[in-house]
Amino acid sequence: MNTSIGLVFFVGAIGLTAIGIAGMVLSNHLFRMVLALAIAEAGANLLLILAGFRWDAVAPILSNSEVAQSMVDPVPQAMVLTAIVIGVGVQALALSLVIRVRQRYGTLDMQEARQRMQDDLDAAAGVTPSRSRQQPAGERLLPVPDATVETGGRHD
Amino acid sequence: MRSLATVLFLGGLVFLLAVLTETLSFGNPPMLVGDAIQRTAVNDVGAANLVTAVVLGYRGLDTLGELSILFAAATAGGLVLGAARAGSRQRPGGFILCAGADLLFPLLLVVGLYIVMHGHLTPGGGFQGGVVLAAAFFLPLLARPTETLSHTWLSVVEGMAGTAFIAIGMLALFRGEAFLAPLFDKGVFGELVSSGSLPLLYLAVGLKVGSELASLLSRLASDDEMTS
Numbered sequence: 410m411n412t413s414i415g416l417v418f419f420v421g422a423i424g425l426t427a428i429g430i431a432g433m434v435l436s437n438h439l440f441r442m443v444l445a446l447a448i449a450e451a452g453a454n455l456l457l458i459l460a461g462f463r464w465d466a467v468a469p470i471l472s473n474s475e476v477a478q479s480m481v482d483p484v485p486q487a488m489v490l491t492a493i494v495i496g497v498g499v500q501a502l503a504l505s506l507v508i509r510v511r512q513r514y515g516t517l518d519m520q521e522a523r524q525r526m527q528d529d530l531d532a533a534a535g536v537t538p539s540r541s542r543q544q545p546a547g548e549r550l551l552p553v554p555d556a557t558v559e560t561g562g563r564h565d
Numbered sequence: 566m567r568s569l570a571t572v573l574f575l576g577g578l579v580f581l582l583a584v585l586t587e588t589l590s591f592g593n594p595p596m597l598v599g600d601a602i603q604r605t606a607v608n609d610v611g612a613a614n615l616v617t618a619v620v621l622g623y624r625g626l627d628t629l630g631e632l633s634i635l636f637a638a639a640t641a642g643g644l645v646l647g648a649a650r651a652g653s654r655q656r657p658g659g660f661i662l663c664a665g666a667d668l669l670f671p672l673l674l675v676v677g678l679y680i681v682m683h684g685h686l687t688p689g690g691g692f693q694g695g696v697v698l699a700a701a702f703f704l705p706l707l708a709r710p711t712e713t714l715s716h717t718w719l720s721v722v723e724g725m726a727g728t729a730f731i732a733i734g735m736l737a738l739f740r741g742e743a744f745l746a747p748l749f750d751k752g753v754f755g756e757l758v759s760s761g762s763l764p765l766l767y768l769a770v771g772l773k774v775g776s777e778l779a780s781l782l783s784r785l786a787s788d789d790e791m792t793s
Binding site for chain 1: 567568571574575578579582583586589591592593594596598599602603606607613614615616618619620624627628631634635637638639641642645646686687688690692696754774778781784785
């Protein structure tokens with residue numbers, strides 16, 4: 410009985426982590442990646458909390474009663490408190506980046522945003538996009554040699 | 566190809582974690598630190614909430630690092646989103662939303678400050694109460710999108726709170742103890758004013774977290790509406 414409940418908890422925590430990581434890697438939608446990150450964090454936090462669990466124990470808060478009760482381990486709880494706050498900060502930063510991407514490129518699809526970003530970079534650098542289907546990589550125009558370099562010797 | 570690599574990685578990760586948890590005996594934590602803290606925390610720190618004793622008493626430097634990570638995240642968020650723009654195009658919410666926000670604002674303020682001030686006695690503390698405080702200041706903004714929070718005041722409060730946290734830690738250093746070591750008289754166990762400098766530290770943490778999250782939320786909200 411006891412071990413089976415523990416098995417359920419551990420499977421839940423590991424499963425949440427796995428689902429979150431799978432969502433982060435497999436999803437192409439930027440906002441869903443942020444949500445998957447939150448799910449993975451929840452799984453990791455649950456795993457940490459489970460490491461400090463103790464049967465028939467109360468929350469780690471002392472009371473004035475003389476009866477000494479067994480308490481769950483307070484150290485993993487303090488670490489998870491830290492992890493939750495850091496997770497909130499990371500998610501807020503990720504969301505602000507997602508908002509910026511949406512404002513700039515008008516899409517939340519990762520492939521599309523990456524392609525438009527590459528186009529922007531190519532346009533800013535003044536080069537032909539290397540992945541263009543109209544001009545495969547073998548038939549690209551070679552950079553025109555600078556005329557002044559070759560004629561520089563005949564000046565005098 | 567990417568899915569195959571993902572499946573392989575996930576399988577390995579799940580197997581690793583499963584093996585790790587298999588060695589733990591569920592319900593009987595093998596760590597001895599927790600038991601030692603339960604025995605000595607009353608004399609060392611004097612806080613009834615042992616999580617607070619760990620967060621601020623035994624691992625105060627860790628909490629300072631956590632605060633700086635949150636500060637870096639809030640600063641980077643502000644940097645990415647830029648200055649909040651006044652003059653929103655969104656209409657203000659209806660009567661019920663505005664009245665509800667006005668009604669909830671003082672209640673949330675009281676609850677947030679209660680959670681912050683009782684962090685060393687009951688479940689709660691600076692981080693949890695700070696989030697409630699941020700929600701209290703963000704709620705009127707949801708009802709009336711045309712108004713903006715004063716980011717100058719928020720950064721003043723945030724800076725003062727951070728300075729106070731470090732100053733209390735330095736005070737312990739000057740008295741010949743470790744950085745952020747619990748100061749002052751422990752007081753009577755279970756009283757509101759007890760366990761030395763812990764309530765002051767948690768008040769600083771609560772104000773800092775609350776102002777950071779409030780400014781971050783208002784920036785997110787004011788920038789999000791520009792796209793829609």
